[in-house]
Amino acid sequence: QIQAIQVDELNLNDNRIAKISEHIRLCPRLKTLRIDRNNLALDAIPAGLLTDSNLSLLSFEGN
Numbered sequence: 078q079i080q081a082i083q084v085d086e087l088n089l090n091d092n093r094i095a096k097i098s099e100h101i102r103l104c105p106r107l108k109t110l111r112i113d114r115n116n117l118a119l120d121a122i123p124a125g126l127l128t129d130s131n132l133s134l135l136s137f138e139g140n
Contacts, residue, residue: 080104090114090136099123102130114139 080103094115102125117140
């Protein structure tokens, strides 16, 4: 259950991630999400992550 993670920054760079869970927006302390160099299309980012979360930095290069 991703929403139970208690971190300020989550680095998922250099994996083969193709989808991000919508529930990641519920992580109460998450401010920075780094998902560079994965297999993500732009539409794989849940809209709620951008509008209904505490996220202040989303790093998405090289996807």
